[in-house]
Amino acid sequence: MRRVAILGATGSIGTQTIDVIHRLNRAGYGFEIVALGAGRNVALLAEQIVAVRPRAVCVAEESGRAELASRFPDLEIGVGEEGLVSLARRDGIDLVVNALVGAVGLRPTLAALEQGRTVALANKESLVIGGELVAAALNEHGGKIIPIDSEHSALLQALSAGKREEVRRLIITASGGPFLRTPIERLERVRPEDALRHPNWSMGARITIDSATMVNKAFEVIEAHYLFGIPYDRIEPIIHPSSVIHSLVEYRDGSVIAQLAPPDMRIPIQYALVYPDRPDTDLPRLDLTSAGALSFEPLDPARYPAFATVLAAARRGGTAPAVVNAADEVLVGRFLAGEIPFTGIARGLSAALAAWRGEGPPSLEAIRDADRWARRFASEISF
Numbered sequence: 001m002r003r004v005a006i007l008g009a010t011g012s013i014g015t016q017t018i019d020v021i022h023r024l025n026r027a028g029y030g031f032e033i034v035a036l037g038a039g040r041n042v043a044l045l046a047e048q049i050v051a052v053r054p055r056a057v058c059v060a061e062e063s064g065r066a067e068l069a070s071r072f073p074d075l076e077i078g079v080g081e082e083g084l085v086s087l088a089r090r091d092g093i094d095l096v097v098n099a100l101v102g103a104v105g106l107r108p109t110l111a112a113l114e115q116g117r118t119v120a121l122a123n124k125e126s127l128v129i130g131g132e133l134v135a136a137a138l139n140e141h142g143g144k145i146i147p148i149d150s151e152h153s154a155l156l157q158a159l160s161a162g163k164r165e166e167v168r169r170l171i172i173t174a175s176g177g178p179f180l181r182t183p184i185e186r187l188e189r190v191r192p193e194d195a196l197r198h199p200n201w202s203m204g205a206r207i208t209i210d211s212a213t214m215v216n217k218a219f220e221v222i223e224a225h226y227l228f229g230i231p232y233d234r235i236e237p238i239i240h241p242s243s244v245i246h247s248l249v250e251y252r253d254g255s256v257i258a259q260l261a262p263p264d265m266r267i268p269i270q271y272a273l274v275y276p277d278r279p280d281t282d283l284p285r286l287d288l289t290s291a292g293a294l295s296f297e298p299l300d301p302a303r304y305p306a307f308a309t310v311l312a313a314a315r316r317g318g319t320a321p322a323v324v325n326a327a328d329e330v331l332v333g334r335f336l337a338g339e340i341p342f343t344g345i346a347r348g349l350s351a352a353l354a355a356w357r358g359e360g361p362p363s364l365e366a367i368r369d370a371d372r373w374a375r376r377f378a379s380e381i382s383f
């Protein structure tokens with residue numbers, strides 16, 4: 001029996017994780033979902049409570065707690081970030097799936113690692129804003145992170161083909177998003193509904209917009225840096241529009257090892273849950289004859305200026321990544337609300353990074369201050 005807490009249970013990764021766990025149990029695994037953490041979608045969480053029967057849950061707001069308490073009087077119900085942290089720390093949990101979106105995911109990741117637990121990590125922001133803290137917690141308490149992100153799952157698999165010192169570079173594939181072929185001068189006027197139409201993946205709103213700006217790809221470079229201990233100058237993005245190859249590792253003898261799979265997040269989610277097993281749970285299979293030509297092209301910095309800004313923040317280190325993460329969260333929200341143009345996201349990120357004066361090591365407190373500063377900056381900036 002493996003007891004699991006799923007944080008972000010009501011999201012795209014969270015709901016797919018529940019689906020995968022049902023499949024794994026039908027295949028003979030003994031997973032028990034003992035805790036579910038969610039945000040504001042209390043209606044979906046209530047459905048999940050009925051279906052999964054967890055012992056404890058958590059919601060973002062007090063009103064959600066009160067609503068659930070009247071329906072499920074015997075259930076333990078937490079609220080807010082503290083509620084998420086206590087689910088991650090709860091006794092008797094073997095695996096924490098962190099499928100939260102945004103900076104709110106960091107403290108639960110740290111809390112789980114401080115218990116020496118394994119975290120199946122989709123919440124890339126944990127590593128983007130708190131990479132140093134996560135590395136320290138791993139060092140000190142002996143926990144483990146297994147990535148859920150498809151690119152990092154691919155890298156983990158490809159890295160098993162050689163020794164770490166034999167790696168020349170990590171190559172992270174990017175579909176290019178919905179605007180790969182849009183004339184650059186038209187990007188100013190693209191609408192939220194166009195940006196939300198990802199060519200290959202169905203995901204949450206923020207990561208879909210981040211895929212269109214390539215902020216997501218820069219986050220993935222940071223994530224790979226912390227997960228696998230490879231310096232930034234040996235991690236490269238490459239545009240691969242069909243998203244069949246999820247990432248590659250080049251070794252120093254010239255061999256390049258790739259991982260291919262259909263674009264279905266349940267495959268890397270399953271790999272993270274039962275790593276290193278590969279059970280058959282009837283997930284979609286890749287038909288190579290209909291995959292078409294596998295093409296690649298370099299990432300065009302003029303089309304995706306936010307990529308370089310986020311990487312500049314990563315190289316600057318300290319709290320700079322927390323600044324671009326928080327600014328991006330706000331700017332994406334403002335773009336989706338029709339307040340700023342699509343190109344305003346990249347311009348706002350660059351302005352936030354240029355204006356940020358914070359120095360020093362990224363403690364939790366410093367990260368929170370940087371996050372707060374960047375949110376204010378990004379909500380006030382006009383174009």
Ligand SMILES: NC(=O)c1ccc[n+]([C@@H]2O[C@H](COP(=O)([O-])OP(=O)(O)OC[C@H]3O[C@@H](n4cnc5c(N)ncnc54)[C@H](OP(=O)(O)O)[C@@H]3O)[C@@H](O)[C@H]2O)c1
Nearest residue numbers: 008010011012013038039040041100101122123124203204
């Ligand atoms: N979706 C993908 O295919 C994919 C692929 C690779 C990596 N990722 C990464 O996985 C993470 C999750 O992405 P997603 O696409 O699943 O996002 P999503 O669909 O937007 O779901 C996010 C989840 O986080 C919860 N949440 C948000 N803010 C919260 C808060 N303040 N307190 C508590 N819960 C909160 C949401 O709850 P409510 O909905 O109840 O408010 C929801 O359960 C992100 O870091 C993303 O970059 C996603």
